[in-house]
Amino acid sequence: MKTKDFLNQLDHEKIVAAIRKAELKTSGEIRVFVSRKHIEAPVTVAQQHFLRMGMTCTRERNAVLIFVAPLSHKFAVVGDVGIHKRCGDEFWRKLAEEMTDHFKHSDFTTGLVQGIRTAGKLLAEYFPRRPDDVNELPDEVEHD
Numbered sequence: 001m002k003t004k005d006f007l008n009q010l011d012h013e014k015i016v017a018a019i020r021k022a023e024l025k026t027s028g029e030i031r032v033f034v035s036r037k038h039i040e041a042p043v044t045v046a047q048q049h050f051l052r053m054g055m056t057c058t059r060e061r062n063a064v065l066i067f068v069a070p071l072s073h074k075f076a077v078v079g080d081v082g083i084h085k086r087c088g089d090e091f092w093r094k095l096a097e098e099m100t101d102h103f104k105h106s107d108f109t110t111g112l113v114q115g116i117r118t119a120g121k122l123l124a125e126y127f128p129r130r131p132d133d134v135n136e137l138p139d140e141v142e143h144d
Helices: 003-009 012-023 042-052 081-104 108-126
Strands: 029-034 063-069 074-079
Touching: 003 029, 003 108, 012 029, 012 108, 029 108, 042 063, 042 074, 063 081, 063 108, 074 081, 074 108, 081 108
Parallel strands: 029 063
Antiparallel strands: 063 074
């Protein structure tokens, strides 16, 4: 699928609202990035974008990136070191499975919102919101 078509199908307001709602319960940060490029190794590319987007700069190293490459029909979900210490690979596998079911039916907004909600629940469990919490990263869907 062309990235432009993918981006046009997304309900950006719904995705941003899901991010904001999830972040109300956690000090963690969630971002979505859509790549226009053909990607063979989505996890590797997602990790590179994670660094470029400054996602390692959160106070508790608890950011999550949902990276989508529609042209390649691939996506990846990566988290910072603070999250990996607590949840392990099983969490990421289950999250990806949930999103995949929606993506297979071209329900991309629902897939992303479900991924954001699930990531938000995990973040809230391990990184509850602090009284002095601030939104450290933008909530909008980004793309190249």
